[in-house]
Amino acid sequence: MKQMKQSTLRRLISIAMLVVLIILFSALAGTKFLNANNFIEIVRDTSVVAIVGVGVTYAIITAGIDLSTGSIMAVVGMTMANIYAYTLWPIPIMILLGLIVGVLCGLFNGYIIGKIGIPEFIGTLATMTIFRAVTYIIAVKDANGVIMSQPMNISTYAVLGYAIGPFYFVVLAMIFFVVAGQILLKYTRLGTNIYAVGANKKAAALSGIDVAKTRMIVYTIVGLCAAVGSVFTTARLQSATTAIGDGFEFNPIAAAVVGGVALSGGSGDVVGMLIGALFMATLESGVQKLDMNNAYQYVIKGVIIILVVMFDAAYKNRMDRAAKEQGAKEGME
Amino acid sequence: MKNFNLTKYSKPLILLVFIIVLTILRPSTFLTVSNFANVLWSISVIGIMVCGTIFVFLIGGIDLSIATLCGFCAVVTVKTITYFHNSTGGVFAGILAALAVGAAAGCLHGIVITRFHIPAFLVTFATQSIFLGLSMIVTSNKIISCTEPAAFTAIGAKKILGFPLPIYLMILIAALAWYVLRKTEFGRYIYAVGGNATAAEISGINVRRSTVLCYVFSGLTTALGGVILASMTQQAMASTGSGYTNDVITAGVIGGVSLLGGEGTVLGAMFGAVLMGLLNNGLNLMSVPSTHAGLVKGLVIIIAVGFDALQHTDQARKKVKKIVKKEA
Numbered sequence A: 001m002k003q004m005k006q007s008t009l010r011r012l013i014s015i016a017m018l019v020v021l022i023i024l025f026s027a028l029a030g031t032k033f034l035n036a037n038n039f040i041e042i043v044r045d046t047s048v049v050a051i052v053g054v055g056v057t058y059a060i061i062t063a064g065i066d067l068s069t070g071s072i073m074a075v076v077g078m079t080m081a082n083i084y085a086y087t088l089w090p091i092p093i094m095i096l097l098g099l100i101v102g103v104l105c106g107l108f109n110g111y112i113i114g115k116i117g118i119p120e121f122i123g124t125l126a127t128m129t130i131f132r133a134v135t136y137i138i139a140v141k142d143a144n145g146v147i148m149s150q151p152m153n154i155s156t157y158a159v160l161g162y163a164i165g166p167f168y169f170v171v172l173a174m175i176f177f178v179v180a181g182q183i184l185l186k187y188t189r190l191g192t193n194i195y196a197v198g199a200n201k202k203a204a205a206l207s208g209i210d211v212a213k214t215r216m217i218v219y220t221i222v223g224l225c226a227a228v229g230s231v232f233t234t235a236r237l238q239s240a241t242t243a244i245g246d247g248f249e250f251n252p253i254a255a256a257v258v259g260g261v262a263l264s265g266g267s268g269d270v271v272g273m274l275i276g277a278l279f280m281a282t283l284e285s286g287v288q289k290l291d292m293n294n295a296y297q298y299v300i301k302g303v304i305i306i307l308v309v310m311f312d313a314a315y316k317n318r319m320d321r322a323a324k325e326q327g328a329k330e331g332m333e
Numbered sequence B: 001m002k003n004f005n006l007t008k009y010s011k012p013l014i015l016l017v018f019i020i021v022l023t024i025l026r027p028s029t030f031l032t033v034s035n036f037a038n039v040l041w042s043i044s045v046i047g048i049m050v051c052g053t054i055f056v057f058l059i060g061g062i063d064l065s066i067a068t069l070c071g072f073c074a075v076v077t078v079k080t081i082t083y084f085h086n087s088t089g090g091v092f093a094g095i096l097a098a099l100a101v102g103a104a105a106g107c108l109h110g111i112v113i114t115r116f117h118i119p120a121f122l123v124t125f126a127t128q129s130i131f132l133g134l135s136m137i138v139t140s141n142k143i144i145s146c147t148e149p150a151a152f153t154a155i156g157a158k159k160i161l162g163f164p165l166p167i168y169l170m171i172l173i174a175a176l177a178w179y180v181l182r183k184t185e186f187g188r189y190i191y192a193v194g195g196n197a198t199a200a201e202i203s204g205i206n207v208r209r210s211t212v213l214c215y216v217f218s219g220l221t222t223a224l225g226g227v228i229l230a231s232m233t234q235q236a237m238a239s240t241g242s243g244y245t246n247d248v249i250t251a252g253v254i255g256g257v258s259l260l261g262g263e264g265t266v267l268g269a270m271f272g273a274v275l276m277g278l279l280n281n282g283l284n285l286m287s288v289p290s291t292h293a294g295l296v297k298g299l300v301i302i303i304a305v306g307f308d309a310l311q312h313t314d315q316a317r318k319k320v321k322k323i324v325k326k327e328a
Helices: A002-032 A036-061 A069-086 A091-116 A120-138 A155-161 A169-187 A189-199 A201-206 A211-237 A250-258 A270-289 A294-332 B007-025 B033-058 B066-083 B088-116 B120-139 B150-157 B165-183 B185-195 B197-202 B207-233 B244-254 B266-285 B290-327
Strands: none
Touching: A002 A270, A002 A294, A036 A069, A036 A169, A036 A189, A036 A211, A036 A250, A036 A270, A069 A091, A069 A120, A069 A211, A091 A120, A091 A155, A091 A211, A091 B290, A120 B244, A120 B290, A155 A169, A155 A211, A169 A189, A169 A211, A169 A270, A189 A201, A189 A211, A201 A211, A201 B290, A250 A270, A250 A294, A250 B120, A270 A294, A294 B088, A294 B120, B007 B266, B033 B066, B033 B165, B033 B185, B033 B207, B033 B244, B033 B266, B066 B088, B066 B120, B066 B207, B066 B244, B088 B120, B088 B150, B088 B207, B150 B165, B150 B207, B165 B185, B165 B207, B165 B266, B185 B197, B185 B207, B197 B207, B244 B266, B244 B290, B266 B290
């Protein structure tokens, strides 16, 4: 019961921080920031990060990390670009093959991490460079062999970047992924296993959980999420380049961590990550609307992340201490 | 035969196999003194930086801000030198300023991480953005070139006995780091903290101070790397040093440094740096485009780390099986 209350409080604090940020930027930038269109854009910008973030949240809950999401997006985008450029296959088949490539990339990560036992950070750092190199190798080239950006503007595909009313398709996809991701995490055997693996691998293995398999599934899910993110990114850009997802990998991680998913594993959830992603997108948008030099934006972003995380850590330490004192008291009685 | 431990000798073996393969493939260009000097010169910045960041890895931390801090220090050096009208005295001022910035940055990392118990990953992720912004502010997002005075350009290019100065600097810093880690009490503390911070704390080690010092070392070597990089290229800009974070971490990891802390040696890290250099050099000599080189580099990491990891997981699996059998 106590645990439940704590996590609810943590959620409220996350939301409060988001509200404070919105108020702050509204005060500083006025209606330039505070208008319906801007909020629709913020949610749209959040979407791809949050979709990929579902998988990355799982990875972080198992005490892992995935640095290769940006590169998986690039491989998937380039695979679809090749099919688009060289075949007449229907668009759904193209998307399906793209998703399969993403799943295979994730499976490869899962294999080297789960089965071979390479530490997550190093393994995905390696596959980050591998997948990026593969993207360059398979990139669509023009007659002179120079890599070009492949336009993908056929209406049946580009429609994925459009909106019905105020809702972009990508936002609807995000809502689906977040809801499904949260249910999978909280109400299924797999979700319980993910938490168990993150909390204590040895204990999980001894209580009969197949740790290697769980981790493999997690990284495969990350691959699928990244592939879906890539589909929406290329549909929005209406083209595929080798630069897709360059530097993207840190966004879902930052979103998850700001949303209360602990890098040490075993805690946090998908909804928290979504709030974190909204927070980061609001920060990005707000800083932009202040009309400052690019350079200052970087500094302010860094400072705000540190402040938020510092506040979060101070709060957590306090709760831990309170819980310990409570425990000691109960022990005395 | 069963006792023969292949993984123990895997590092020198990998290096040897590499050299042999490259020698066979490119006999006339690879196996020359000037090419080896070239390889060592090209890794000297990574080599120097990894000697400082290994302290951070050993206590179980990480530094994602290496690249942008390196760039910021390069910018500070060049800015200071131009401020002093490219005088030789300005060079000393520039180096000192860069080292001061590096030490201050390391201090900031260490204090924020230890005081607030924040994961190093996050703190350095945030400061990476801050350093990049600062570099852009200081340079107004332009390239600042600095071809004078001779004392400055000498840092990156002056040759002594056929080898450029950065190589000697790298060896000196590596020797220093080796000495601190192997021969001093502080070095043992670091391994203890990385192995088990709570146990180290209980046995009387000042974990907080050790951690801060480790980040200061990392900041100092990163700053030195920035100075050398600026001197090598005779310019500095916000993007100076970009990509170095991955290179330095990769060098450490290939060399057997565990990112979980407590495991790794300076010698191993230097091996990792040399292997990276040979890899880059070999791919270059075989005219593989740099965009494709990542494929080979990534696979080498997976193979190098996979060997170690497979043994660990095998042992762990056997242990679990044993316990399960006992229970049954």
